[in-house]
Amino acid sequence: MSDLLHVGRYEFSSRLIVGTGKYPSMEAMQAAHEASGAQMVTVAIRRIDLGNASGNTMLDYIDRSKLTILPNTAGCYNANEAVLTAHLARELLETDLIKLEVIGDAATLHPDVRETLDAAERLVRDGFTVLPYVGDDPIACKQLEDLGCAAVMPLAAPIGSGLGVCNPYSIRIIKERAGVPVIVDAGVGTASDAAIAMELGVDALLMNTGIAAARDPALMASAMKHAVLAGRQAYLAGRMEKRLYANASSPMRDLVGTGQVG
Amino acid sequence: MSDLLHVGRYEFSSRLIVGTGKYPSMEAMQAAHEASGAQMVTVAIRRIDLGNASGNTMLDYIDRSKLTILPNTAGCYNANEAVLTAHLARELLETDLIKLEVIGDAATLHPDVRETLDAAERLVRDGFTVLPYVGDDPIACKQLEDLGCAAVMPLAAPIGSGLGVCNPYSIRIIKERAGVPVIVDAGVGTASDAAIAMELGVDALLMNTGIAAARDPALMASAMKHAVLAGRQAYLAGRMEKRLYANASSPMRDLVGTGQVG
Amino acid sequence: MSDLLHVGRYEFSSRLIVGTGKYPSMEAMQAAHEASGAQMVTVAIRRIDLGNASGNTMLDYIDRSKLTILPNTAGCYNANEAVLTAHLARELLETDLIKLEVIGDAATLHPDVRETLDAAERLVRDGFTVLPYVGDDPIACKQLEDLGCAAVMPLAAPIGSGLGVCNPYSIRIIKERAGVPVIVDAGVGTASDAAIAMELGVDALLMNTGIAAARDPALMASAMKHAVLAGRQAYLAGRMEKRLYANASSPMRDLVGTGQVG
Amino acid sequence: MSDLLHVGRYEFSSRLIVGTGKYPSMEAMQAAHEASGAQMVTVAIRRIDLGNASGNTMLDYIDRSKLTILPNTAGCYNANEAVLTAHLARELLETDLIKLEVIGDAATLHPDVRETLDAAERLVRDGFTVLPYVGDDPIACKQLEDLGCAAVMPLAAPIGSGLGVCNPYSIRIIKERAGVPVIVDAGVGTASDAAIAMELGVDALLMNTGIAAARDPALMASAMKHAVLAGRQAYLAGRMEKRLYANASSPMRDLVGTGQVG
Amino acid sequence: MKATINGQPSEFPDGLTVGALLERLGTPRAGVAVARNDRVVRRAEYDLHALADGDRIEIIKAVAGG
């Protein structure tokens, strides 16, 4: 079954995007990337250490022949920081892809809607393929789409919380009203969370801690790969109707009889 | 990863058991069986139609070289009917496997604990490998195990309801206290339900309507195959801890600076 | 609004039944009983301490002019123990009311269906007004009703767990099919749990730990009184339909206009 | 227990605020207001009908000696409309209270964060006591507080949906971080929803459809009054800890013995 | 003199005040508030100023709402 994800001018057969943060080791990260089947991975942009300016960078651990890199603006608190970070990322990575993330505070890492909209507008103008991280706010999502973002990435739960899809209703509303891909970003803690999100009809998932902080990241990455596929196929297959009462799977007629007086 | 399911003296690499009921056609059923990767399928036992006694039977649509048949006693309301049905199934199918199902009424199809315990005791004595369908009742499950059943099969929700795991707490308690495989039977409606059940640590799932009543049974069967694998792997991988507040995936230090007075 | 609870030949205006266990002090218990508005309280039956046989008993702390006593058979593992305990309770308290509780093990305190049915049959024959504690098993509940029990008392969650109504579907099915009052017993942890249970249509709640183990038992008792009333009234009032999308409370026409070109 | 709600310079003993929309009749509304115990009611502001300019207005059905009126800016799509509506409401009702509502579209009635922040800033400057309706967005709530709003009113679910608290995590985070009262606005469908919201620690609830669209609005209003009180008291009383396994309410020692062996 | 009342273009005699306008409409002053060109007209000023040509007048009341 050919069921491809299109984001801007990019095309992917995998609907799972994974991060590079919080892994116990680079080897564990590479094993998880392999097991996840992901075709796109996120990286952050930070100042080099002037005291050790010749060290390796994350790029040394990512096989760009297999993986598309999605740089993020994590840590930015306003549009100016995010725009500069995006431009630096484009120069460094020679990609127009940017995961736009402008947060309001460090405790919730929740996006700042105003700054995110401002930055999105400027980055679209500057020719970026913008994938904004946003709350599960249907209006902000629509405004970001109208500004020209290539996708919207509402959170399922706070970044790194592992709470799963806290509000399936809002995710469903966002998807039903979106004209661009909806990628659920942040909050997925285990496989069933991923399946639930995909069953809501969203186009893809982006996750980091759910895999990296599992006891066995590579095995969890495989679990997530299967969960995304399971949720996607279940969505496309059209689930049965729910009912309160039972409905026999075996016929209730032609039953075997016994001598006992029933 | 070798991770086999053992039920009595039987061994399976798949942890998904599927039914043969309610499919739109025999072809749809066979396609779904194939897509599910299941190695065991259930059948019911019913009187032949004396007016058309030469017709095909379900056995003509099951490749027994690939699929183990698990006959059930669905439709039985007491131990006598269930025991006779089990013996007939054994004679017909030359198997000692029996899914014991003794229901209390047609509206709920909920098991009758007393009759189920009575029938289980007799069938174990008669040499059957007994897999009893039971409520999510930790005491009844323990009593069935003590009687010698090869597994216990608590329901996730009423048969054919598609409500998913209505009470994860009771399923978890049953699994934690069981010395035989716990196979969740009935109630799974979509892929995430299957993943949730497996993440609770249960050993396998048995489902029928969730697949057969989907708009595209074969695609849903594939979804269920992936969901069972996803849930199993997530359980084995050890999920991250949940937390209410956010926890950054990207470092919060060495942020890019701008001229703007912060 | 006159909305009375009838159990056998007894009548109550309060739908909240409370326990006497686990309170920090007898004074705290009496304050909680007062605040709860309950008209029936449970007590357990135990051997006296031969070394201190003249001490107070629980009866010294219950004003029987206001409170009906409901003795229980808690701690009994089989029908014989439960029946003897019930007869002793009747002799001690001069009441035919008995909360029948026959558990399967100490870890789950889950009822043993077979022993509970056996004891219920004998106690009904002996003229008791039997209120059996039972799992959320619609068949067992129906069988207990058919044996002549005056009510059925399915659990919401394990005794003392405070998990609330773990399976609202099964409680709703039990209520829809019951011909005697359904009293949810065990598992209520806070006020909303009580409201949820009552909104399912059940006739009353029995709780102990939810009140006794709160930081302020008397205040929680008042909370539970209001919650039971709230849930009952909401059930009778008929809630609004749920809908995924919004529906304005204020008219969307005749809006105030501004000069701005909209 | 004196437990007052303070909003700006206003003080209320009731923590339930109710609307005036969607009632089957003015009499039904007045009965519901009476039964709810509310001390503040919302009204909308609309153009008069020039063809019938002498008709009654909502004010003819509200006893202002008992009820504080909270006018809203429902239906406004931008800050200019909301600010003008607020000024008109102040002139009409001689109150500085305003429920600020600036929506993004008619299908979701979800607030527009940018316009709401803009309007809030201007109305605070103009001396209003501003109560903004906002999504369950902890950053937007904090920004509104910083702008000088007297409270924040995050939604529990879409207006008129009756879905209850869709995301208790976000409401809890908003409350934990807020320095002004948090009033949950919109989405409450039945009594337990109100109790759940109050148990999260929020200061008050504003509801309209949950009461007005019930089969018996006055009875549901009473249910909501009790539910708010129940949830508030449960929050203050400090609920018991949840646990997976059972914990006996009756002692497990000194059990009655029988002659039966084991 | 032309003015727009609640979005409806209307014709009025010159010198008409807000107070006189409300009287023509039969609207009791207590139950409404008025804005002229996006600015509220205080009750005390209803009879002071005459409407000007092209004015946009909003006359509002309280209605059922949540």
Next chain:
Amino acid sequence: MKATINGQPSEFPDGLTVGALLERLGTPRAGVAVARNDRVVRRAEYDLHALADGDRIEIIKAVAGG
């Protein structure tokens, strides 16, 4: 000789065996199993014993079920 087959009272010639009964019904032996008065009749015995008057015979097959 009278017997009940799958709940239906039927008339048969004396000495009819289970095997002969299946043949009369046109039922292939492979696809069914048979009980006589609540006891299973093993395949190997289909042709050994004749039915007796008043026998209750159950002839079953596998059908769709979950």
Next chain:
Amino acid sequence: MKATINGQPSEFPDGLTVGALLERLGTPRAGVAVARNDRVVRRAEYDLHALADGDRIEIIKAVAGG
């Protein structure tokens, strides 16, 4: 005469009644109930019958419970 009281083997003078037993224990009759060999002894009969050798006596009271 030997009897078991609440599970404890004890020695008693012959002819001891339930009533006398409670007195020896200092237990007010109002607060307890008594079973003898798994059968309840009605209050009215406390002073009628003497205990027999080997009797199992249960003396119970109401305690805190849910």
Next chain:
Amino acid sequence: MKATINGQPSEFPDGLTVGALLERLGTPRAGVAVARNDRVVRRAEYDLHALADGDRIEIIKAVAGG
């Protein structure tokens, strides 16, 4: 000449280019990107312009992130 590199005030010889700066730091050009006073310096221009007194220079790389 004074400039701020990644927030640290530093002293440099006049005429130092971005390229020369990276060389001094021992930073391979491939792994970093550079901004001068909030504007990105394209790789191709590293050796064209000299830093000016008071410049704010940001040198960044890719790190682990989600």
